[in-house]
Amino acid sequence: MSIALTFTVAPFGLEPLRSFTLDPVDGADGLFALVGTGTTDSGVTDPRLYLLDAAVHLPDYAPVLADEQADRIGLERAEEAMLLVVANPDAAGTTVNLLAPVVVNARTAVGAQFILEDQDLPIRAELAHS
Numbered sequence: 001m002s003i004a005l006t007f008t009v010a011p012f013g014l015e016p017l018r019s020f021t022l023d024p025v026d027g028a029d030g031l032f033a034l035v036g037t038g039t040t041d042s043g044v045t046d047p048r049l050y051l052l053d054a055a056v057h058l059p060d061y062a063p064v065l066a067d068e069q070a071d072r073i074g075l076e077r078a079e080e081a082m083l084l085v086v087a088n089p090d091a092a093g094t095t096v097n098l099l100a101p102v103v104v105n106a107r108t109a110v111g112a113q114f115i116l117e118d119q120d121l122p123i124r125a126e127l128a129h130s
Contacts, residue, residue: 002021002022002023003021003022003104003109004019004021004109005019005020005021005022005034005110005111006018006019006020006109006110006111007020007110007111007112008072008073008110008112009112009113011034011049011112011113012100012113013040013042014036014040014049015040015041016038016040016041017037017038017039017040017047019036020034020035020036020111021034021035021037022034022051022104023035025050030052030053030055030056030057031050031051031053031087032050032051032052032053032084033048033049033050033051034048034050034051034084034102035047035048036048049086050086050087050089051084051086051087051102052085052087052096052127053082053083053084054083054084054085054101055082055083057085057096057127058085058096058098061083061098063083063098063101063116063121064116064119065081065103065114065116066117069103069112069114072112073104073105073108073110073111073112074105074107074108074110075105076107080105080106080107081103081104081106082103082104082105083102084101084102084103084104085097085098085101085102086100086113087127088124093126093127094126094127095124095125095126095127096124096127097122097123097124097125098121098122098123098125099115099116099119099122099123100113100114100115100116100123101113101114101116
């Protein structure tokens with residue numbers, strides 16, 4: 001089931017877009033396509049990013065949002081947060097960005113991509129295959 005999302009600020013590289021659809025990828029549990037509506041400043045129309053649900057693929061990943069970040073998307077409780085990471089597949093495998101997750105308020109469908117402060121997390125972490 002697709003979810004219409006509104007971002008408080010455009011995700012990195014997708015400026016100025018703030019309206020997206022989060023579509024589950026058939027046959028791939030916890031994998032989503034984030035599809036933008038419109039054209040980015042760099043000229044890409046209806047851009048697409050692949051996101052992994054951290055709860056499914058990275059159960060030990062537990063970043064901490066600053067209060068200001070949680071407030072920006074209206075999080076009242078941690079349980080409301082859907083934590084997603086950008087996946088970058090290439091010939092050598094897949095990496096994920098752990099430093100700048102996409103966080104969605106499941107109650108309101110408002111999201112944002114945050115750069116985590118004071119956390120030593122990689123931008124390109126190898127995704128382990130099970």
